[in-house]
Amino acid sequence: MNALRSTVKELLGSGAIDVFVGYEKGTRLPRPLLAASADEADKLIFDETCTGNLAVYLTRKDLVGGKKAGVAASWYAMRSICRLLDENQLQEGAVKVFGLTPEGDLKPFDTLADLKQHVQETPPPPKPVEDEWVREIDAMPAAERWKFWTGELSKCFKCYACRAACPMCYCTKCIVEVNRPQWLQPWAATMSNVEWQLNRVMHMAGRCADCGACGAACPLGLPVHIIAHKMAKLVAQSFGEPTDKGSVLSTFNPNDEENFIL
């Protein structure tokens, strides 16, 4: 903890960064803290309980636009940062990433190339709970699966916490807010909620870091991250693991299988 605080103070003091996106103690779980002064840096914490994906703040122009930011990153946040770089949403030199070693020590990444290499070489932290959800839902007959998802999504009231918490949802105008033409019904109702989640997840195809922030953010506890988790698996299975050469829906490969077309 002290290593992090002194490092951040040093970086802030030298002007190497303007703000550090980290965690502080929260009411129940650690919560985000954007530290821009030594006083604030003294509140920083970083350990295995810090799981929220802070990459979501790195595209917020009102907070970090034109600034150099440091960020405390979980493995999944690192993957988000790599994808944001690939999509030209972050600039090399504007973000300094810190992770944790398995022993819990601070691990700075000197360059984003180092970060990418680390993400590629380190297997993702396992997701046994999510994998079990997918297994159970896949095992359902189609009618039962439909009943399950319409039942869950009927409860959604469209607060868009799933969207707000997602680092890859950085559009300034979301598809659900476009009204000429109106692609999606913006009010909460079972079918319009299903449409919204399908759209959200389709836009994530091959881009989603599978961090689970969408599901963790849902105030009603709806398992929307399971749709993203399934999507990530399907994309990897059908098109291979995402690369930095564009996502599956923004690229075309004549060798792509077309077995997903019904």
Add this chain to the structure above:
Amino acid sequence: MEQKYIPKSSLKAWLAKVKDGGKQIYAPVTEGGKTSFRRVKSVDDISMEHVQTAQSAKGVAFPRTEKLFSYAMQPGGVALQDYDSANIPHTVVFGLHPCDAAAFKPLSGIFGWDTGDKPFGERMQRVTLVSLSCSKCDELCFCTSVDGSPGSAVGSDILLTAVGSEGYLVEIVTDRGRALTEPHAALFEAAPDVNKEELLAHVPVRFSVGAVERSLAGAFESDVWKQQSARCLGCGACAFVCPACACFDIQENPKGSASGDRIRCWDSCGFSLFTLHTSGHNPRSVQSQRWRQRLLHKFSYMPRRLSVRGCTGCGRCSRACPVDMNLWEHLSELENLKN
């Protein structure tokens, strides 16, 4: 206020009779570890053990999505079908806590201001609130900081308070409450001699709301809004779970080009789109301005214009927030603000 007692064994019998009498029961139901208000099929489904439901009971009078009217183009004009109140069910909201019952006052303040809102008014006329005092709370509750109490009867038609594990003290607050108990008088007994205060949860007072409101009077340009809102993600979770938030959007649901419905649905001042003008200008272009609006609306504008505060201390916003925007903590900070 009239007081009675109902044994636990008679409570469900009473509710079942109320239900059989033609009223719907809207009450907390626990399913998959989550407790939410819904129209219950059987009174046996009702949960009374939770601290707080994820959502408030406001949907009974202000549904998340509601048809306001329908239209159909006709030769020479448009046929309008006005809001239809005929199908609104008479509903007993059961098991809501005093913070939720109290929140119907700010909602009524907003929907009753100037021209009364017909859908809200029609629904409220058909609602009876049977509340349950809190015998437990959590670290995010702060009703006692905003003039409420875990045993307050304000806003309720009937208030129940658990006396041990065998029954409830019944306080009959309004005529509407009396109309629900009198036909079933045989199920009720004489009120026991108990000190109600001793039956309630202890909810610590977190701040002086008077000091907060005085502080807010000069805080519009303060840096505190930027500091507090830095981590806010700009979703609508806080507003949607809030029992007193009343912002809505109006949408069109066209059915082809010749007819359709006009729809009202929940909206939030935390959304970037909320104040976006057609010109492209947004008077609240960043989250700090939207956070300021949220707090000033509840603790400054509403008290001044409607004589009612827009917060009853239920703590739902803090529980729902993905980034722990703990409301009483933020308000405590404002109490000590040096303008």
